Amino acid sequence: MDTLKISATANGLNYLPEYVAAEGGLFAARGLTVTAKACDPWTGVLDDIESREADLALGGLWVPAMYAGSSRALSVVGQLNHKFPMTIVSRTETAPISPDQLAGKVVLAPGAGGSAPYEFTAGLIREAGFDVSATRFVRDLSTAMLIELYKSGLGDAIILDLVSAKELVADGFGTIVFEHLDAGVMPNSVYYAVSERIDELSDRVDRFMDGIAAAMVKITSGTADAEIEAVLASRWPDKDASLLRAAADEMAERGVWDSAVIDRDASDRWMRILDEGGLVTHPATLEELLGSSSTVTA
Incomplete structure (x- = not known):
């Protein structure tokens, strides 16, 4: 069994496919043991992937976009949110x-x-x-x-x-x-890695993203009820379970988990918005964001 370590910017309901994949054995079925932690402050994900405490960071696409062209080379390897909830x-x-x-x-x-x-x-x-x-x-x-x-x-x-x-x-x-x-498709939360590790991680990342995609299908097709209930109970025991489930169902029905593949037009739109806001040195192309990663195409 191979190991893949994730460092996330939060413990969020919008990350549900990852949690369902772990709960339902979808990673294990692909020969992976996936460990994950949430960082506070969230910027700890950058330290973790730099130090190799984590293999992948999970967070907003705007972060790799801001670093595009800088000395900190980051490559996006997959998408977790197809829309912005x-x-x-x-x-x-x-x-x-x-x-x-x-x-x-x-x-x-x-x-x-x-x-x-x-x-x-x-x-x-x-x-x-x-x-x-x-x-x-x-x-x-x-x-x-x-x-x-x-x-x-x-x-x-x-x-x-x-x-x-x-x-x-x-x-x-x-x-x-x-x-x-x-407001349409918006590549919100993505997985990214230090670019120099992409070749090393590629096989594990391919299996990991295949598990994420399979979890998305289970959630959106209504066949992940047991896994979802278990995840909600274990991760947010103090929150209203019916409210959590209503929010999860709305995200599933309205496209948040429709694809693990980044949409090119949506990425370009988000980069344009970030550029207009002054957050980036230039609106990065999808090719720049993916870097040497070949696991995602548009």
Whole structure:
């Protein structure tokens, strides 16, 4: 049995296919023992793959994009999220909105775990032809802190992951008025490695990503109920099980786990948004992001 070590930026419901693959023996069936940990702060994933404590990092595609062309060479080897499962919860609005309707509002945008919630939202505003500066964003603080402040009265709306948003609504603090899932394909969470290790890891990575793809099929086809229930109970024992399952079912039904293959047009769009936001030196092509990896094509 070969070993593959994963260092992740979080313990998130959007990572469900990896957890289901482990729970259901899909990695073991491919001759792999997969170990994983979540880093706090999330930037520890970079240290882990550099020191070889981990073989792969799991996190946002924006990270390899920011390092593209730098001395830290990173190569993407697979995709875990085909769409971006974030939402906007409003304190006062009850009907669905478009991003341009955030003008004149104060919007809380958690960023301690990464820049994507704000940057993708800002990108959608620019795509619609509106001025991002018309909205006042409160950024760079943790999700827990901004939820607490929102409940205390700060801000008109807050950008949240699907689980946190459903919890906030259930507690009576607003309505989900926008879902980023409606904004089309967006390669969100991906696996990446130090580029110089790609050849060494290629066989294990191929089997690993095959297991991820198989787990996606099980989840989206409705044949992974036992594995999903076991994962939810073990990873989030203190959360409302029905709410967790509702969020997982929505992600499955709405395309978050439709493919382990990065969509070229969606990648180019995300790179353009990051470039417009000033986060990258240039909008990296998919070939640059994949580097010497041959396990993903578009």
